[in-house]
Amino acid sequence: MFQPVATQIDFPAQERDVLAFWARTRAFDRLRELRADSDKRFSFIDGPITANNPMGVHHAWGRTYKDLWQRYFAMKGYNQRWQNGFDCQGLWVEVNVEKDMSFKSKRDIEAFGMERFIGLCKQRVLNSAAMQTEQSIRLGYWMDWNDPEELRWLAQKIVEDPQQVITLERNGQPITGTVEQIVGRLGLPELGGSYFTFSDENNYQIWSFLKKCHERGWIYRGEDVIPWCPRCATGISQHEIDTEGYKDREDPAITVRMKLKSFDVSQATWVSPQARAKFDHAPGKFLLAWTTTPWTLPANVMASVGPKLTYAIVRQLHKDGELAVYFLSNKTLSILRGEYEVLGEIQGEHMAGWTYEGLFDDLPAFIDAHKRWQDKHDGRTFAHTVITWDGVGEDEGTGIVHNAPGAGPEDYQLGKQHGMPKIAPLNEDGYFLDGFGELTGKHAHEVPDLVEALLKAKGYFYRRDKYMHRYAHCWRCGTPLVYRMVDEWYISMDELRYAMMAVSEQINWIPAFGKERERDWLRNMHDWMISKKRYWGLALPIWEYPDGTFEVIGSYEELKARAVEGWEEFDGHTPHRPYIDKVKIKHPVTGLIGTRVPDVGNPWLDAGIVAYSTLRYRTDRAYWEQWFPADFITESFPGQFRNWFYSLIAMSTVLEGRMPTRTILGYATLLDEKGEPMHKSKGNAIEFNEAADKAGADVMRWLYARQRYDDNLLFGYNALNEVRRQVIIPLWNVYAFFVTYANADGWSPKPQEAQEQPTMLSALDRWVLARLAETTNAVNAALDAYDARPAALAIEKFIDDLSNWYVRRSRERFWGSQMTTDKEAAYATLYEVLTTLARLIAPIVPFISEVMWQNLRNADFRIQNPEDNRRLRESRRAFSVHHQPYPQPRELTEEERALLREVALVRAVVALGHSTRAQSKVKVRQPLRKAMIVADDEARRAILAHYDVITDELNVKALEFVEREGELVSYRVLPDLKKLGKKLGADLPKVRAGLGQLDPSSVVAAVKAGQPVAVNGVSLQPDEVIVQAVPREGLIVAGENGIVVGLDTTLDEALIAEGLAREVVRRVNDLRKTAGLNVSDRIHLAYNASDRLRRAIADFADYIAGETLSVALSEGQLADGVSASDAFDGEQLTISIKKVSDR
Template identity: 40%
Template sequence: MGARAGLSASRCQEPRYQNGFDCQGLWVEVEVEKTLGFNSKREIESFGLERFSLACRDRVLHFAEVQTEQSRRLGQWMDWPRSYFTMSDANIEYNWHFLKHCHGRGWLYRGHRPMPWCARCGTSISQHEMLDAYAELTHESVTVALPLLDRADHCLLVWTTTPWTLPANVAVAVNPELDYAECAQAGIVYYLATSLVGRYPALGQPRRTVKGAELVGLRYVGPFDDLPVQRGVQHRVVAWQEVSAEEGTGLVHIAPGCGLEDFELSRRHGLPVIAPVTDDGRYFDGFGVLSETRALDAAATIAGLLKERHVLFARAPYRHRYPTCWRCAEELIFRVADEWFIDATEIRSLARAANEGVTWRPGHMQLRMDDWLANMGDWCISRKRYWGLPLPFYPCGCGRLTVIGSRRELRELAIDPGAADAVPELHRPWLDDVLIRCPECAQPVRRVSEVGDCWLDAGIVPFSTLGYLEDRQQWERWFPADFIVEAVGQLRGWFYALLFMSTALEGQSPYRTVLAHERVLASDGREMHKSWGNAIWLDDALEKMGPDVIRHMFASQAITEPMRFGFEGARDVKRRFLTFWNVYGLFVTYANLDRPALLGPDSVPTHSAPLDQWLLSRLQATIAEVREAFDTYQVRRAVAAVDAFIHDDLSNWYVRRRRREFWKAILDDEKQAAFQVLYHVLVRVCQLLAPVMPFVTEHVYQNLVPAVFPSAPISLHLTSFPEPDAALVRPDLEASVEAARRVLSVGLAARNAARLKVRQPLGRALLVAPPDTARDARLFERDVLEELNVERLETVASLDDQIVVTAELDIRDTSTLPPNTVPALRAALAARAGKAVRDSLLATGHVTLPVGDIEIALGWGDLKITVEGRDGFAAAADRDVTVALDTTMTPELRRKALARHLVHQIQMMRKEARLNVEDRIRISVDADREATEAIEEQSVYICAETLAVELRHGSPPPGWMARETDIEEAHISVAVARA
C-alpha cells in the first residue's frame, strides 16, 4: 500500500494519506491482562473497570506511537497527524448509527444458542474469528457402550473426542440410510457402522446388518443418568442425515448444549438442552463430582467415571485440527449463551451481488469470497468483555428494544441528561451508569453490558473517516475505495466486515479492487514464533536489512505464495540492487572527472550513438510496462521490469559496451551524449523505483539533480512519475540489439561447451540464422565480436561440415501419449538422423514419428536437440540460430591471448593497489624472448586497457608492486606503479 500511495502522488493523483489504528477488542484486553498479570475476568473486575479501560487506552496510545515511528522508518506514505483511532467517540457513534440502521431494518436480534466460547476470556467468538485460529491438538477420545433399554444385552457404540460433553448427552444420532453392523463380544451385542467394524478388531465379524432407520426411536441408558441435571431426560436414537461413517462408530453423541449442530437437531426432534459449563468453562452445580471442574481438564476424570459405570469401551489419544481463541490461543468450547446477532439473510444476497463487481487479485479470491458469503451465518456482534464498542442496546421489560444512534440521542433519552454529558468517553464503565427512559412505557432502562465485535470498528471505517453523516457530497467523492490490500486471512475479517457493513448501509461494495496476499512466514517456512527462535522483529529487520530492502522483498513477492522472510532474502536484494549502485557509481566517478555539460534530468541529446538510442528506447518500453503493472496492481511485475532493465539492458549491455567511451580521455560530442543519456536514465530509474525503494532513490536523486540543478524539485517524491516518450521508441534498434545478443548468447554457449575462456581470442565465428536475424545483428557486429572475442563473423548457408546434431526424447508429461508408446518413440527417434529431426522442427515446428499403426507429432518442447562442433570447431544453437567457432589457434591469436591475460593480471593489481579509475600507471614486464615480443606487439592494446603511460621491459624499480604469473606457458614478472 505504501508503494501505491507514493505512486499516486507522483502521478498527480489525490489519494487520502490517512493512517488508522484498531484500538478496541479482545486483542487489546488480552495484552493488557498479560501486563497486569491477570488471567480471568474476575481479576479485571476486582482491579476496576475504569482503571482497566484507562490501561487499555494507554497501551493503544503507546503502541500507536511505536507503530507510527516504525512505519515512518519503513517509508510508509501517510499524513500521520491525521491518523484515526477506532476508540474515538466519533467512530463509536458511527457504529451506533449502523446498529440503529440494522435495528430499523429488522436485522438485529438477541439469540440463545451454543457459541464458540473462550473460557479464559469469558466471551463468545464469532464464526469468522474462529475459522483462521485452528491448531493441531491431541485430545483423549473415548468410545462409550450405551445399553439399550428396549433390547437386553445390546449397546450403542458412540465415539467422541470431547468427553467433557458426555454429561450433557441427551440423544444418539444415526443416518437412517447407513448400514449398521451387529457385532457380538462376550455376550453383548454392539451396534456401529458396518464400514467401521475393522477399527475395533475385538468385535470380530458382524453377525447381521441393519439400516440406521431400524435403530431410530430406540431408548438407551445415558452415560451419566445419575446426575441431577439428567433427571427426567429420555435418551433415544434420532435420525440425522449428516451422520457419516468416515470416522468413529457412525453413531453420534448429541449434546445440544455443547454444539450448534446438536442444538439445531434438538429443535427438530424436541430434545432437551443441558448447558454444562459456566462462562469460565467450569461445570455448573448438578454435575456431581464434576461441578466446579474445568471442562477442558476433565477428560481423564470422565474416562474414569465411565469405566466405573462399565460403559467405557475404548480410549485413545486423537490428533486433529481444533479451534482455539484467536487472541489467547486457549482451546475453545461451545456453550449456550445469549448473544446479539445481525441477521445475514437479506444482506447475504446484497453482498454477493456487490462482490461480483469487485476486481480481486488473485482472481480466484472472488470465488472464495462468494463461497464465504453464500454460507456465512448470522453475525454475532456481542462480546462479554469490557474495552470495546459499547453496544447501544436498551431492552425494556415491556418488550421494547431501544437502539441509540448517537450521543445526541443518548442525551435526549437519558433520565439525567447531565449524567450523559458528564461521560468522559463512550466506553465502559462510564456509559454503564447512564439510564434512559423507555419511549414505550417510560420506565428506566439500563444498557446491556456487552461490547461489540472489534470487526465492527474495522468495517465502519469507510463511513466514519469520510464524513458519511456530516457531508454526503464529500463522502461520495471518496467512496468506494479504488484499492485495498491485506493478507488472505482478512477475507473473512476486514474484507468481509467492510463488505457486510457497506452493503447493509448503502447496498454496494466499499472497494473496487482488492489485493489479497499470502501470509508472511519465517525463512524456514514456519510461522514466526519467539519460542522457536525464527522470529525477526521489525526494529531488528530495519537495522540489519534497511527499509528499502524490506520493501523490495515484499514488492517482488508473488502474492499467491507465502513469503519466507529472512536475512538471506535481504542479502539477495542487496546483491541485485548493487548492480544499479555500481552503474550510478560509474557515472558519478567519470562525471566528476570530465565535468560534462548536463542539460537536465528530463533532456536527451538530439544526436547520439545507436547504442544510446537503443537504451532510451528500452527505457520507454520499461516505463510503459511499469505503468501498466502499477495500474493493474501487479507490483511484482513492475519491480521485475525495472530489475530486468537495470541488469540486462543498462548494466550488462549498455554500460559494458560503453565503458570505453567513458574511459577515454577526451570529452568529445559522443562522450557528452553518452553522459547525458546515462544521466537521464539514472534519474528515470530512480523515479520508477521510488514507490518501492524511497530512501536510496532519494539519496541518488539528491546527488544527481538538486546538487546540479538547484531549481529542480527538492525531492524525488515531488517529481512526476515517468511517461513513455513515443519519439524515443526505436523498434528497429531494439530488434538489432536483440538479434546481436542472441547471436552472442549462442556463441558464448559454444565457448562454454568447449571450455574456452572468453579471454582466448578466436579467428572466426560462423553463423547460420534467418536472414532478418543475421541482418539485424550486423548493426552491432562489432559489439558481438568484442564480447565473443573473435576477429570476424561470417554468415554462411550451412554448417553441416562443422557441427553434429543429436536428438533425444524429453517428454516430461507422458499422459497425453497413447499408453506404452515411449519405448517405441525412443526407438523411432534413434533411427532418425539428428539433423533431419532438427530440420523438420525448423521447417514445420514438429517432427512426426511412426509408432506401430499411428504417427505421433513431437514439438520443440518434447525433444532435447544438442548441437556440437566437429574437430576444430565449438558449436551451439538456439533453435534457428547456430554458431560454430573456429578453434584453430594461430601464433597471432596466441600472442593476443597472452596480451589479454596480462591485461587481466594488471587490472587485478590496480584493484589490489586501490588505484582510482582515472589513475595512470607505469608497467614493467620481465619475460622470455617470445613472450616479450608478443607483449611489445600488443603494447598499444595493453596500455590503452590499463591506462598505462609507459610499458618497459626488465626488472622494475624498487617500490613497485610486483607479481609473478604464468600465461600461455610463459613465466612473466609484472610490476606496476602510479604514474
C-alpha cells in the same frame, strides 16, 4: 561535482541517512502541499493493523504495497489522504493486558476495576501504535504519521489520570480536553494522524449502522450453542475460528453403555433362533455410545443413530459374570473389549423411539429440567430417547452418538427438532453449574476422571481411550474451546446476504478468485454474531426493557435526548464501559426503563466502518463524496474474506448499498524459507527490525514487490541476498560508475534550456533509451493494473541490460582523457537513464532512488548535511525524487523497435560466439582471425550494422558470412505441423516420415526457389516446410534459431603476440588496482620478461601504454615502485609500477 560514491556500501546505514534527510527537509509534508490542489484523487483506505505488538515481516509485505501505490499515484499527480489506521478494540488487547497483569479470569478484572482496566487497554494500544509507527517509518512508508513520542506521552497520561486536562497544538492551534477526550478524537480532522478504531467517531458511526440494521428488523437476540473460550469467558464467532484456531489435542474418548428401557427388535434379523433366545435372556441390553468430550455426558438427553447404518446386536460375557447385550454399528465392532458373539443386526431407522435410562438422572439439574419440560408438555414424563440423524458416521466411535443439546451445536438443533430439554452444564468460565453434584465447581477440562468414576458406579462405563484430534482453540489465548448455550446478539443475513453479493460483484478482486471466495462465504455464512461478553470494545448501543423488548440508539445526540438517568456520569467520557452502562432510557409508550446490554461488539465492526467513519460520513458529506468509494485496498487474503473484506462490504451495503472500494488486492501468506509458518516459539520468526537492519528496507520491498500474489512468500535472508545481488548491487554499481567517471571528467548535466541542440547519440545510446522507454511503458501498465510483479521484473531486466550491455559496451567511451562528442553523448545518455530510472523505481525502493536522485540532481549536495538539507527545504522546490512526475509511457518509434530487435540478435550472436570459445578452449583474451556466421538476410543486416561490437566482444579480427551449407551447417527440413495438421490429419505421420527420408539439400533448394515439394504423393507448399540450419557435427560451432557461429582458431605469431600483450595489460591493471591507484592516475611501468613476451611487449608498447595509462615504459625494475611477478602461457613476467605525481 557529484558526491563520490563508494562501491561497497552499508545500505541499511544509508537508509537511516535518508530517513533523517526526509525528516529534516519535511519531504512528505512538501509532497502533500504539492498535490493538495490537484483535482485528481487517489483514495486509499488502510485496513487497520492491530495495535498490539511490534510489526512482523508479514506486515511489511502488505505495507509495501500500500506505500508503493500511494507513492506511484502521488508521482502521477494525485491528491491523497495518507491516513494509516490502527485497530484498537477487542479481545486481543484485553488478553495481553490480562497477561501483563497476571489476571486469570474476568473476576480479576472486575476486582481490579473496569475503568482502570480499560485505561490499560488504551495505554497498550497507544504504545503499540507508537512502535508500529516507528517501524513503518523505517520501512519507508509515507503516511500522515503521529509523533510516536506524543502517542507514548498520551499512553502514560491515560493511565495516570484520564480526566486531567491537556493541550495539544496543531497548526498553531491549541486543542484542549481531558486526556480521555483527546485520545477519543485521535485521527479526526483537527488532530490528524492515523485513525484509531477506538475513536468516538468510529464508535458512534457503528451505532448509526446498527440502528439502521435494527430499523430493518435485522437485529435479534438469539439463543444458540456456540464455541466458547472458558478463559476469555466469551463466545467465539464463526468469523473468528479459522484454520489457525484448530490445534492437535489429546482427549479421553469414553465409551458409555446406555441401558435400554424400551425397545422393539421386531425388525431385527437374527443369526439363528438360538441367538434370538440368547438376546431375550440377557439381563442387560445397552446402546454403546462414544464421545471425546466427557464433560458433556452429564448433559445427555438423547442418543442418535444413523438411519441407514446397520447395527450389530452382540452378546458379551464379562469377567465379573455379567451377561450383556450391546447395540453398535457393525463397522465399529473393533471397539469391543474381549470376546463377543454376534446375535443379529438391525437397521438404525428401526431403533428410533427406543428409550434408555439417563446417565445422570439423579442430578438436581436434570430433575429441574425434567420438571420444566413436564410443565410444558402437559405433565408427560420425559424419557431419554433414541433418534435418527443423518450426521451419524461410523468411521470412529460406535455409530451411536450421545446428544447434549445444551453443550453441542448440532445437538442443540436436534434437541429443538425433537422437543427435547436443554441442559446447559457450564458457567461462563467453563465450570459446572450448581445442580451437578460432585461435578459442580469443577472445570470442564478437568472432569474426565470424575465422570468416568461416576459412570462406573452406575454401571454405565464401558471403556476409555486416548484420542488425538484437531480441536478448536481460542485464536487469541490458545485455550481449548467448549460449547455453551448462550444468548448473543446477531444481525440476520437473510436479506443482507444477497445485497452484499451484488455489491461484491462490482468490486475488482485481485487475484480474480477472490470474488468467487467471497461469494462462497456470503452464500454460506450464518447470521453475524456481533456481541461479546467482555469489557474493552464497542459498547453495543442496545438498551433492553424489563419486558424483553429492546431499542438500538443511533448516536450520541439521540442517547442524550433519550437519557433519563446516568447522563451526567457518562457525558465527557468516550462511549465505552463502564460509564456508558450508567445511562438509562425510557420507553416512550410503556414507560419502562431500559438498560444497556453489557455486551461489547465484534471488533470487525470497528474495522468495517472505516470507509465511513474516517471519511467524515456523518460530519462532512461533501468530503465523503470526494473520497468514497476507495480506489484501492489491500490486505492478506487468508481470513479477510470473512473479516475485514466482509465487514467492509456488509456495512457499506447497509449504509449506502454501494461498494466500499473499487479494487481489493489480496496476497497470500508469509512463511519461512522452508515454507513453514513463522512462529516465535519455533525460533524461525524474523522480526521486522532485524530484517531491516540486516538487509535494508529497499531489499525487503523489492522482494515483496516481485512476489506473486497468490503464492505464499518464502521469506528469508537467502531470498533477500539474492535480491540485493541481482537487483540492488548492479543498479548501485552502474550509478557508482557514472559518478566516478563524470567527476573525473568534470562532466555535469546541461541545464534544461541548453539541451535544444540534440546530442549525437550512438546506436548504443539510442538502444538503451529505447529499452528505457519500453520498460517505462511496461511498468506503467503493470502498476496501473495493481500488478507489482511485472513492473519489478521489467525493471530487473532493464538493470541487467543497462549493466551488462550498455555500460559494459560503453566503458571505453568514458576512458579517454579528452571530452569528445561521443563521450558527451554517453554521459548525457547515462545521466538521462539514471535520473529516469530513479523515478521509475522510486515507489518500490524509496531510499536508493532518493540517494541517486539527490546526488545526480543537486551538485555538491550532501544528503547527511543538515545545512544542505535546510537549504533544500527552504528552496520550496519539488526536491525529492518522490515529488517528481512519474516517467510517462510513450509509443516507440519504428526505428526504436527495429533497433531493439537488432541488438537482441547481435547479443544472441555474441552469446553463441562465447559458447564456441568455451568449447574450443581458446580464451577470449586471445585474438582470433575471424568468426564465421551463418544467418538469414535480416540477421545479416543487423550483424553488419553492429560489426564492431561483435568483433570486439568476440575478440576477432573479422566476421565472415558463410554462404552455403557445408562449411558450418547442414540443413534440416521439417513439416510445419501447425499448418499441416489441419490439412492432412491422419496422413501427417506418413508425410513427416517421408520428408525425413528426402535429401535436405534438394528440399531446401526447392523451397528457396518457391517450388512445392512432393512427399509420398502429397504436395507441400514452400511455406509448409520449415528449414533449420543446424551446426555440422565435428566442427566447433554453436547454433540457435538458424544462426550459427564458428571460429577460426588458427593462430599466427602476430595474434599470439597480441594475446600476450593483453595478458600484460591485465596484469598491470590488476597491480594498479591492488596498489590503490585511481582510475585516472598516470604511471611509470617497467618490466622484465622472457624472450617471446619481451618481443610482444615491444610490438604492442603503445597499446599497453594506452591501456594502462603509462607515460613511460621501460625494461628493468623501478626502485620505489610496486612489483608483481607471474608466469603464464610458458612466459615469465615481472612488472613494477609507480604513480606519476601529477599530470
